[in-house]
Amino acid sequence: MKITLKAFAFYRDVLGSQTQLELSHGATIETLLEMLFTRHRELRPQVLTSEGRVKPLVIILKNGRNIVHLEGLHTKLDDQDMVSLFPPVAGG
Amino acid sequence: MNGWTGTIVRVDLAAGTVKKESLPAELARKFIGGRGLASKILCDEVDPTIDPLSPKNKLIFSTGPLNGTYAPSASHYNVVAKGPLTGTIAASSSGGMFGPMLKYAGYDAIIFEGKAKKPVYLWIKDDEIELRSAEDLWGRNTVETTEEIRLATDDEASVACIGPGGERLVLFANVMNECNRAAGRSGVGAVMGSKNLKAVAVRGTGAVRVSDNEAFRSASQRASTKIREHAVGGKGLRTYGTDVLVNILNEIGGLPTRNFRESQFPGADKVGGESLTARILTRPRGCFSCIISCGRATRIKNPKFGGMGEGPEYETAWAFGPDCGIDDLEAITKANYLCNEAGMDTITMGSTIACAMDLFENGIITTKDTDGVALNFGDAEAMVEMVRKTAEGEGFGKKLALGSYRLAESYGHPEYSMSVKKQEMPAYDPRAVQGIGLNFATSNRGACHVRGYTIAPEVLGNPEKVDNMTTDGKAKLDIIFQDLTAALDSTGACLFATFGIGGDDLAELLSCATGVSYSTEDFMKAGERIWNLERIFNLKAGFSARDDTLPDRILKDQVLKGPAKGQVNRLGDMLPEYYSLRGWDASGVPTKEKLQELGL
Secondary structure (H helix, E strand, O other): OEEEEEEOOOHHHHHOOEEEEEOOOOOEHHHHHHHHHHHOHHHHHHHEOOOOOEOOOOEEEEOOEEHHHOOHHHOEOOOOOEEEEEOOOOOO | OOOOOOEEEEEEOOOOEEEEEEOOHHHHHHHOOHHHHHHHHHHHHOOOOOOOOOOOOOEEEEOOOOOOOOOOOOOOEEEEEEOOOOOOEEEEEEOOOHHHHHHHHOOOEEEEEOOOOOOEEEEEEOOEEEEEEOOOOOOOOHHHHHHHHHHHOOOOOEEEEOOHHHHOOOOOEOEEEOOOEEEOOOOHHHHHHHOOEEEEEEEOOOOOOOOOHHHHHHHHHHHHHHHHHOHHHHHHHHHHOHHHHHHHHHHOOOOOEOOOOEOOOOOHHHHOHHHHHHHOEEEEEOOOOOOOOOEEEEEEOOHHHOEEEEOOOHHHHHHHOHHHOOOOHHHHHHHHHHHHHHOEOHHHHHHHHHHHHHHHHOOOOOOOOOOOOOOOOOOHHHHHHHHHHHHHOOOOHHHHOOHHHHHHHHOOOHHHOOEEOOEEOOOOOOOOOHHHHHHHHHOEOEOOHHHOOOHHHHHHOOOOOOOOOOOOOHHHHHHHHHHHHHHHOOOOOOHHHHOOOOHHHHHHHHHHHHOOOOOHHHHHHHHHHHHHHHHHHHHHOOOOHHHOOOOHHHHOOOOOOOOOOOOOOOHHHHHHHHHHHHOEOOOOOEOHHHHHHHOO
């Protein structure tokens, strides 16, 4: 299935602004991240803690919804889903 | 006194006299300084029912105990008056150097009363204070005014002034200091203009004494470390500025677009912080003692909009950008420069143009109303032209100068104004972020994000993520953020310091600086006291629970697409609980018991 990945702020330096990824059915956010970490090892410590949890203030959205309010890293992905990845940033 | 200087300056503009008064210690302890102290003075001395642009209004510049110390990001002073845009109490905060410089001159606050017969400015050089003629400065923009006053006084003077916007009583005029730092929203610049007061210039050569130097130094170092080590305070804001929020709000479906008709903008990425950094940023800029540096020094290369200056910040990029359907970052930046030079609030300016575009596209106004300019969403040149017309008081610009509510109402359609208490909502769609809607509805100066920035937990996950789509717990969350911010605004610290430090750190800094022992609870209680004080002023001015609401578009029109599809703001689910938790009755009036508890 095809997933669109959008990266923002510092993550763009590594991932570019938008890419299409091909994932197997049943893939989760965790699957997607592991795929990214395989290609970009330096990204893992920027996104996950050493215990494998999403770092505080890192924002991962599935179709605009923060995965904190879904099933976290185990959130399932479907064909044509969009995943947005933000490092800690803020404004106001 | 320590932290405080202990001296307030009172200027009678009509009589042309200046006198110095002592700051009562009990007043300082209870209301801290900045927003709290000035609000207390305003409430004690000004009838809330007056015309805000009459000589009966007072204009108070007020610093906090941390201003001028080496506490991190402690640059902010407040300008307080009854606001002409809203009719509520107005407290506008600004960074830069003005607040610390006033402390170095030896003063906690300046109270301006009455109206000068002719334009004047106040010059303060330590102990010496004098009113000087500003007749030659009237009509000059904020940059020219700042340069000329420095030439006439001291090249290291800090100058807080109005531009043509304040002189022409644009209802959303700012007080600007260091040319680009704005005490914005609510129109305190128009109050200054109504008093024929062009500027306040200060050069102080003293220092701020703190109570326990060693403890204060340690507390400041700990606070600095926390901010530096925080992922946002230490790196994110410096690199991308506040405008980095554009893409986040757009992705969650909370970026108001085309006067809040939609909540996602296809061109968002072109106007976000990533694009700003890549295309127009020349360098980050910080205020006094700032270790964050969120300010953006920028340069526009396109000769059509050419120039250099500061901005845009997130709210500004949104107001002139997505809210007007515009994805031209250089046009947005030009509009920002024009507002800074004229001394006008960018949120209200952009939102008022968005409202006019909405009226135009729906046939309520035509080119006959707009001086021949087709005001379609997405027209960048028309947007910049409307800013210029407003700044110069020309044609349709005179109507825009009244803000969106009065503009839309004059054509029989106030529902086109996306405002609360006549002040325009900032860059967060309350249908996608429920708690910020409650904050807009209850904010004491009309819709405002910096009265209680629940975007931090609801969107950014700071300090922890709460669900933006639900109303559960939002009343309590709003109250915590509102009280914390009211207390923080009274210390002299920048709101962004809270991307790293909290109420406990601020209470410790305050205690070490002043020698008055503030527990975290005392600090939050001071914030609650200030919030209730402001509420009482507004109630006496004629506001009631009826005014604690949101535009019908937000309460009734569902978001049509995107992550927030189908949502409206469910204010009715949150407001009764908010009143109850505040200790107010069902009409939103503080109970006697609550006022006694707060010592009001």
